[in-house]
Every structure is written in structure tokens, then in C-alpha cells.
Amino acid sequence: xxxxxxxxxxxxxxxxxxxxxxxxxxxxxxxxxxxxxxxxxxxxxxxxxxxxxxxxxxxxxxxxxxxxxxxxxxxxxxxxxxxxxxxxxxxxxxxxxxxxxxxxxxxxxxxxxxxxxxxxxxxxxxxxxxxxxxxxxxxxxxxxxxxxxxxxxxxxxxxxxxxxxxxxxxxxxxxxxxxxxxxxxxxxxxxxxxxxxxxxxxxxxxxxxxxxxxxxxxxxxxxxxxxxxxxxxxxxxxxxxxxxxxxxxxxxxxxxxxxxxxxxxxxxxxxxxxxxxxxxxxxxxxxxxxxxxxxxxxxxxxxxxxxxxxxxxxxxxxxxxxxxxxxxxxxxxxxxxxxxxxxxxxxxxxxxxxxxxxxxxxxxxxxxxxxxxxxxxxxxxxxxxxxxxxxxxxxxxxxxxxxxxxxxxxxxx
Numbered sequence: 001x002x003x004x005x006x007x008x009x010x011x012x013x014x015x016x017x018x019x020x021x022x023x024x025x026x027x028x029x030x031x032x033x034x035x036x037x038x039x040x041x042x043x044x045x046x047x048x049x050x051x052x053x054x055x056x057x058x059x060x061x062x063x064x065x066x067x068x069x070x071x072x073x074x075x076x077x078x079x080x081x082x083x084x085x086x087x088x089x090x091x092x093x094x095x096x097x098x099x100x101x102x103x104x105x106x107x108x109x110x111x112x113x114x115x116x117x118x119x120x121x122x123x124x125x126x127x128x129x130x131x132x133x134x135x136x137x138x139x140x141x142x143x144x145x146x147x148x149x150x151x152x153x154x155x156x157x158x159x160x161x162x163x164x165x166x167x168x169x170x171x172x173x174x175x176x177x178x179x180x181x182x183x184x185x186x187x188x189x190x191x192x193x194x195x196x197x198x199x200x201x202x203x204x205x206x207x208x209x210x211x212x213x214x215x216x217x218x219x220x221x222x223x224x225x226x227x228x229x230x231x232x233x234x235x236x237x238x239x240x241x242x243x244x245x246x247x248x249x250x251x252x253x254x255x256x257x258x259x260x261x262x263x264x265x266x267x268x269x270x271x272x273x274x275x276x277x278x279x280x281x282x283x284x285x286x287x288x289x290x291x292x293x294x295x296x297x298x299x300x301x302x303x304x305x306x307x308x309x310x311x312x313x314x315x316x317x318x319x320x321x322x323x324x325x326x327x328x329x330x331x332x333x334x335x336x337x338x339x340x341x342x343x344x345x346x347x348x349x350x351x352x353x354x355x356x357x358x359x360x361x362x363x364x365x366x367x368x369x370x371x372x373x374x375x376x377x378x379x380x381x382x383x384x385x386x387x388x389x390x391x392x393x394x395x396x397x398x399x400x401x402x403x404x405x406x407x408x409x410x411x412x413x
Contacts, residue, residue, distance in 0.1 A: 043384050048377075048405040050279040061268075063093040070096055072125050079158050080121070089114035090268040096122050099242060104263040106256060107244040112396050113268060116152045119212050119242050124157050126210075127185055136186040136210045137235065139228065141218040142362050143168040143190060143339050144346065149214065150188045162186065167203070169193045171339045177202045191219060191227035198234065208235045216245040220252055221385075232259050246389075276395035277375075278402045285409040291322065294378060297404075298328050298356060304373040305349075307393050308358045311379035319378060320358040330356040361386055369393055377405040 066087055067080050088096065091109045098105050099122035109115055123136055140146040150166045157164075165179035167189030173196070180187070180202055187194075187203070197203035211232065213219070219228060232241075241260050245252060256263065282297075284290035297303060310316040313334040320332035331345035331354045342362075349357040350369060357369075361381070372394040381387040387405070395401025 043380065043387065045281050045405070045407045047384060048279055048281050048387070048403075048407070050277070061090040061093070063087050063090075065093055065097070070100065070121075070125075072121065073128055075160055076121065076124055076128070076156070079156050083155065085117070089118075091115055091266060092118040092121075094266040094268065095119070098264045098266070099123070099240070100125060102126075102240055104241045104260045105243065106248075106260065106263045106265045107242070108246070108248065108265065108267040109244065110246055110268075110392065112392070115214065115244050116149055117156070119214075119244070120149070120153055120156050123186075123210055123212075124153070124160065124162065127157075127162060128160065134184055134187050134205075134208060136212070137194075137205060137208045137231075138186065138188045138212040138214060139191055139194065139219065139231065140188065140214045141190065141222055141224070143170055144333075144342060144362060145215060146188050146190055147339070147343060153186055153188070164188060167193045167197055168339065170335075170337075170342075173197070191224040191231060194231055195227045198231070205231070205235045208239060210240045210242065211235055212242045212244070214244050216243055216255070217247045217249065217252060220249065220255075225251065225255070228255070229258075247385075276400055277391050278400070279391065280402075280404055281407045282404050283409040284406055290378070290406050291319075294376065294406075295323065295326050295328070297376070298323065302373075304355065305352070305371055306356045306374045306376060307369070307372050307390075308356060308376045308378050309381070309390050310358060310360060311382075313360060315379065316358050316360050320356075323356055323358070328356055329354040330358060333357065333359040333362060335360065335362065361390070370396075371399075372396075373401065375401070375403040377403070380405060380407070 067085050068077065072080065091107055091113050095105055095107050095118040099119060105119075107115060107118065109118075127135060138146075138149055140149060146166055146168045150164055153162075153164050163182060163184040164186040165176065165182070165184040165188070167176045167180070167187060169190060169192055173193070176193070176197065177200075180197065189197075194203060198205070213228070216228075219225075241263075243256060243260060243263070248256070282290075282293060284293055294308070298306060308319065310319055313336045316334045317332050317336070320330045323330040331348050333342050333345050337345070345354075345357065346369075348354045358378075375391050375394045377387070377390060381390055391401075391403040394403060
């Protein structure tokens, strides 16, 4: 079975990427759901098709400030210059002044818009004025995002004498306890591990002055709402709360009303589906055929840096192993991997040591993965919102991207 490029003729029942179908889609009943306790309503395959990609000139945001206008300390300005930052992104330009003033902020922005710097830089600046410990608590939905935030805090705060501790599941808790006992200024963690450390009386939040909830909607989706409420309830009422999310659902609005005080809203969120991502389906009669088609696709030169999404931890690992046996450089990220294994896989993909990263939805949000040429949904996402976040890994920063989603072959034509 060979992969045919877009728009090439084919008599096969397996539609190749680029071939549009005008017929209606109605998958066989046993294929409408593929398991998993997050499986949502059936998603019509037409939702995975967007051939009319306009290569419109990207609207460049005109910042009102430069980074020098924020009057950061000399040491922090030096670190910012070392990162090559000169003009802030939209979320940075609008949120940084508000955070510096001590206001509660709701930041609505897509992943990859510079959210971490938007809250990290003013927090570090304010820490220089009041360096009690611990001072800052940051909650994130996944280990990877927590690790990424920690790395960026260390870069921005280099040479300033601040300490951070990362508290996430899948890593040695004894080491995290030792880190907490050093009284770090910034604590970055996932809700489950933070709750565990509080129960062990190793994490005391009575001196926290700033709380950040990053990717709050994702934490809600993952069932962390009760943990989030419990943790927030243990912090002082007189605090600054920064709330970053791609969406504001009714349940998130309740959380906002309960825990934020007169917040300022900064919204730089763009449209749901990137207009730079061309989307199409690939039909396959069986799972075995799907595997063959995927392998053939990945052998072509067009697929330079590819993120492949699967549904289960076992399925993702098995798919990555298969691609490796086929001579395709691949790595896997899923919940059964240790944090160090996941970090090595992510770094190998970022550094182009492997060109294919196979992942569960743990990689759908929050991770900074540059220059992804294609996203392939080997297994369909649980919800359409998950689909939006998956394909948002490509077509970033105005670049063109492509997304393909496998669907069952329609036999009743």
C-alpha cells in the first residue's frame, strides 16, 4: 500500500490526504466510540476537513511597549536581552503592566503566545521587592508544562538568587520534599502532587502572595477542580491571582468568581482553528491498513516534523515501537513514562534527533514544540475541543501546517 500525495487519483477505498468527499459520513456503530473515559459525543468527520486555507498576510500585533518600558531591574533586563526579547507579544504587552500593579488578571490566550513570560517576568520583578518564601504558587495540568515553566523561571531569574521547586507526579517525592524544605520562592506543580504534599504537611501555603493557574481549562477537563479549590482555599485571601486559559466555560467562571478579586481581563485569543492549518481525513478500512498508510505517509519527504496522537498509553508506545522497527526515528510520550523519559523524548523531538513524536493528549496543550509540520490523529480525539488543541501544535506563528485525521472507510456509497 503506497501513500499518494494530495489530489492524485486513486481507485482505492482508502482516501488519501487531499481527496475531498462530498458524501455524507456515518461510521459503523461499533466504531463511533473507541473507548476511554473521556470519550465524548461522536464527531462528524466533516469537522476534520478544512481545505480552504487562506494564506492571508498575518496581522502583526503592534505593541504599546518594549520590554525596556516596563522598568525591570538591571539584572532581569539583562536576562531578557539574553533571551533575545525586545518587543512583547500581545499577552505580554497587555498583562505585564497589570501584574506589576498587583492586580488579579484573567488572561485568555492560545498556547504558544508567550503566556509564561507574561506572568513570570513581572512576578520575578515583584519578588525582588518582597522575597519572602514561599511567595509564588503555580499550578499546571501536566508534568511537561510544569517542567517547562520551571525551566523558564530559572532562565529569567538567573543570577537573582531565587529558588524554585517543581512538585509533580511521576517524580521522586522525597527529592521534592527536600526541595521544599529549602524554602523556595516559587513552587510549580500539578494539583494532585501539591495536594499530596499538603496532606503530608510538607507544603505550607500560608505565606503565598501570588497564585498562577496556567491552562486552567485543561485542569478542569482533567478533573482537578476539587483539588484546585482545596489548594486555593489554603492560600491567604489577600493574594494576587493570575488565571490563564484558552477558554472560559461556566464552571471556570464559577471558579473565577470565587477566587479572583476585581480581575482585569486580557483577551488575545484568536479563532478556534488556525487559518494556517490545512485539515483533511484519511480513510482506512481496518486498523492494520491504517498502520500501513501511516507508515507510508511518514516515509515521504513532506512529513518533516510530525506529531502523531494516539488514544491510549499502550497504543502510543506500540505505535512508536512499530515506527522504529520500520526505520522511522520516533519517540513516545505518555503517562507510563517516567518524567525523565518524557523529557528526553521531548528534547529529542525539539532538537530533531527524532522526527516523529507519538503522544497521548498530554502533548496537546502547553508544550512549546517549534516547527511541527504535521499533526496526525491516528486515533480520533475524545472531543472536538481536544482536536482543536491537537492541531494547534502546527501552523504556529503564521507558518503553514497540515493536520490529518484517520476515519473508518465508508462502504455504503
